[in-house]
Amino acid sequence: MSAIALPPYALAMGMMIDRMDQGSPVIAMDYSPRATGRPGFFHGGVIGGVLEMAGFAALSAEIARQGSDMRIRPINISTEYLRSGLPERLYARGEVVRAGRRVANVRIEAWQSDRDRPVASCWMNFQLSPRKV
Amino acid sequence: MDQSETPENAFERISCEDRFDPAKWGARMNFGGHSGFIGMRYRDHGPMWIELEFDWREDLVGEVETGVLASGPIISLLDNATSMSVWTRTGQFRPQVTLDLRIDYTRAAVPGKTIVARAECYQVRRSMAFVRGIAHDGDPDDPVAHAAGIFMLVDAEGWTK
Numbered sequence: 633m634s635a636i637a638l639p640p641y642a643l644a645m646g647m648m649i650d651r652m653d654q655g656s657p658v659i660a661m662d663y664s665p666r667a668t669g670r671p672g673f674f675h676g677g678v679i680g681g682v683l684e685m686a687g688f689a690a691l692s693a694e695i696a697r698q699g700s701d702m703r704i705r706p707i708n709i710s711t712e713y714l715r716s717g718l719p720e721r722l723y724a725r726g727e728v729v730r731a732g733r734r735v736a737n738v739r740i741e742a743w744q745s746d747r748d749r750p751v752a753s754c755w756m757n758f759q760l761s762p763r764k765v
Numbered sequence: 766m767d768q769s770e771t772p773e774n775a776f777e778r779i780s781c782e783d784r785f786d787p788a789k790w791g792a793r794m795n796f797g798g799h800s801g802f803i804g805m806r807y808r809d810h811g812p813m814w815i816e817l818e819f820d821w822r823e824d825l826v827g828e829v830e831t832g833v834l835a836s837g838p839i840i841s842l843l844d845n846a847t848s849m850s851v852w853t854r855t856g857q858f859r860p861q862v863t864l865d866l867r868i869d870y871t872r873a874a875v876p877g878k879t880i881v882a883r884a885e886c887y888q889v890r891r892s893m894a895f896v897r898g899i900a901h902d903g904d905p906d907d908p909v910a911h912a913a914g915i916f917m918l919v920d921a922e923g924w925t926k
Contacts, residue, residue, distance in 0.1 A: 641835030644824040666802035672926025675799035676863040677841025684836055706836055710867040719926075 636692050642685050645678065649689065655697070656690040656725050663719040674717025679742055679752050682724045684709060687738040687756045690726030695760075698731070702760040707735070711754040720744055722751065734760055785852040787815050800845055803838050814885040815853045817846045821877050832876035836910075839880060839900050840868060843912040846884035847896035851916055854886040854894075860924035861894065866914035874909040878902035884912070892918050 636657060638647055645667060650660035661667070661682055669675030688704060695702050724742040736758045741750045791807020794800040794817075803825070808816035819842055827835025844863060852858050874880055883905060884898030894916045899908040 637829075639829060639835055640824050640826045641837055642827075645837070665797055666799055668798040669800075670925050671798075675841055675844070676866070677837060677844045678799055680840035680844070680866070680868075681835065681837025684840075705873070706870050708867065708869040709836075709840070710865070711863075712865055713863045716862065 636689050638685065641681070645681065647682060647685055650723065652693075653725055655693060656727060657686070657693060658723055658725045659686040659689060661722050663717075663721070668719075669717075672719060674719075674722060674751075676711075676713055676717075679713070679717050679722065680709065680711055680754075682722055683711060683726075683740045683742055683752060683754050684756065686724035686742070687726040687740045687754075687758070690728055690740070691731065691736050691738055691758055694728040694731050694736075701763055703763045704736075705759045705761070707757040707759050709754055709756045711752055713752050715749065715751045717751050718744055723747075726756075729755075731760070736760055785856055785858045787849060787853050790849065790852075790858075791817065794845070799841060803841055805842060805845060808881060810853050813850075813854055814883060815846055815850050816881055816883045817842055817849070818879050818881040820879050821874075826876075831873070833873045834876070834880065836868075836870060839870075839874070839882075839910050840866070842880060842882045843868060843884065843898055843900055843910065844914075846882035847886070847898050847912060847914050848916060850884040850886040850896055850898070851889065851894040855889060859918050860921045861916040861918045862924075864893070864915045864917045866912065869911045871908050871911055874900075874902045880909070881905075882912075894918065 647661045650658045667678045726740040729737040742752045787810040882900045888895040898912045900910040901908045
């Protein structure tokens with residue numbers, strides 16, 4: 633179903649759509665040298681990048697469900713880093729809290745082997761605008 | 766450059782240094798890891814601030830139609846710059862982790878332009894450091910992003926693996 637195309641940055645980092653979970657795509661990414669921050673751990677910016685991609689994907693899926701085609705741009709992100717990102721697969725999934733006509737609010741969580749022990753969580757605001765033809 | 770140097774031993778040796786040298790640390794960012802992949806470079810620093818940068822690249826794009834950079838690399842740049850601003854201010858390397866980082870994307874970065882982050886640590890306490898910064902693509906008065914965050918100082922043991 634999901635026609636969500638991941639952008640070059642996401643593909644370069646090895647992100648993929650793992651599955652759909654209650655309407656939101658779950659983004660997965662394996663640990664790699666290019667994802668490493670301090671030796672042996674995920675870089676915080678990479679975790680942020682995965683959270684953002686999950687937020688974008690969740691919102692894209694929601695907008696597609698509403699039958700509209702809007703351009704989505706991030707306004708801001710606020711991330712809490714809860715645990716160190718270990719050298720194993722990282723997942724993230726967003727939950728659209730509200731998608732209005734101009735702005736959408738999304739909450740996103742990232743986790744690793746245990747879904748109940750999140751590595752990071754964030755909220756994001758997105759600006760929605762009609763796609764120029 | 767010493768080819769035998771790995772990110773691991775670069776970290777070990779820099780941890781033992783008495784003074785934190787931003788330029789030296791910056792030069793080591795390109796050995797590998799995520800900062801190496803992004804192509805982050807040290808640019809400049811003062812007593813209270815530090816600047817890092819990276820060049821626009823096709824594989825860092827977030828929106829194919831426009832060529833605008835993904836925000837992920839900008840988060841990474843601001844994370845590194847604000848982190849290093851703590852050690853720049855205190856003059857000493859201390860292991861720390863990002864507790865919280867907020868970024869406002871004030872406008873889209875112009876495709877093809879180098880992104881510069883300028884960060885400062887405005888308060889240090891025993892266990893926490895408070896930071897802020899901007900990212901711009903040429904004009905610091907017209908930033909592409911604004912960041913505010915907190916780093917938590919942690920024990921050296923287990924900080925790296």
